Amino acid sequence: MHITITGNLGSGKSTICRLLSEKYSFEIYSTGKVQRELARQMNMTTLELNQLMRSDQKYDKMIDDETARISRENKDKDIIFDSRLAWHFVESSFKVFVSVSLEVAAERVMNDKRGDEEKYTSLEEAIKLLAARAATERVRYKEIYNLNYMDFSNYNLVIDSTYNLPDQIAEIILNEAKEYENNPSYRTKMLVSPKRLIYPEDNKEEDKRRLSKLIDEYKKLPYTIDTIIKVKKQEDDYIILEGHDNAKAALLADVPYIPIDVIKI
Incomplete structure (x- = not known):
């Protein structure tokens, strides 16, 4: 089973991916992990690859191609792809979007230790900057890929994390993924x-x-x-x-x- 998971900033998707791995033995491929693997193949450090990606969009495509290759060559493995756009590049997957209210997302990122680049002086500032960052990402993905990752019709399951715990969400995602595999008439669900x-x-x-x-x-x-x-x-x-x-x-x-x-x- 391959599950691709993306979501709003602060939605807790990486925690959900980790729980799916720990509780249900899924292997995780995040964009970062794919990037590290690509850097290894190119005999580069991840820092060197990051610097190249800023100046040349072909490296984004290389990471996308690597994501597709991993999914294609590991059809017999249970894999979680933690990535903004893996739903588009993984050849066959149960596609999940984890949503969250902007205020709760801001509260979460303020309480997380995410380094100096993600420090906020107030909840209002965090809300404003998270909204701006999401808008920038939408524009970037539209320009590079002509994709809108915030269009919920791209996904099989949209599940909100505002009031629900990650372990509960992980279990529901797995249940819904199994139903999707066994039910050809499975229709997109949006759960809040x-x-x-x-x-x-x-x-x-x-x-x-x-x-x-x-x-x-x-x-x-x-x-x-x-x-x-x-x-x-x-x-x-x-x-x-x-x-x-x-x-x-x-x-x-x-x-x-x-x-x-x-x-x-």
């Missing part, structure tokens, strides 16, 4: 915690009997419900359009995830 949704305020009295029944039903579920909740994106929030009762029942039943469909309005 019920806590990420904004619930409409209205005067309509809820069907408390139906809500109670749904809560009892959802408490028996492993990690998600079947009903897809239709939402609209507003800045960093998801606002419910349809499926309010199902979403609220999932929230009250402490279901880790619900599937959503983002409607463009």
Whole structure:
């Protein structure tokens, strides 16, 4: 099984990859590992290769080709590819995007020890600079590859990490990857915690009997419900359009995830 994982800055994707490796014996190929292997083949240090990459885009292509080669020549191995664009270059994989709210991402990177180049004086500065860095990456990948790695239609699973722990996410990714392998009709899923949704305020009295029944039903579920909740994106929030009762029942039943469909309005 090959799984390619990318995600927002601060989403915890590298931690998730490490857990998949430790708990389920996947080998990890990160962009850095591929880069080191390429440098070895070229009898160079990784620092020398990094310097070349800044001045010549052909080395990006060499790393992409190396990623494709590794996947092609190791079809019998369980491998995680931790990379922004491996979903595009690995020939056959379960493609995962790990999302996170910008504020939580900023809090995480502020608390991480990521060296002098990623130090922030405030949460507001971290939010601003993370957003700017993501925008720069989108432009760079568009210019070099004509790709938008933030287009969720590129992935089989989009899973949010804002309110959920990495070990739980790793287990869900593996379960979904197995389902993908065994189900030819597997459709793209976007899973978020019920806590990420904004619930409409209205005067309509809820069907408390139906809500109670749904809560009892959802408490028996492993990690998600079947009903897809239709939402609209507003800045960093998801606002419910349809499926309010199902979403609220999932929230009250402490279901880790619900599937959503983002409607463009």
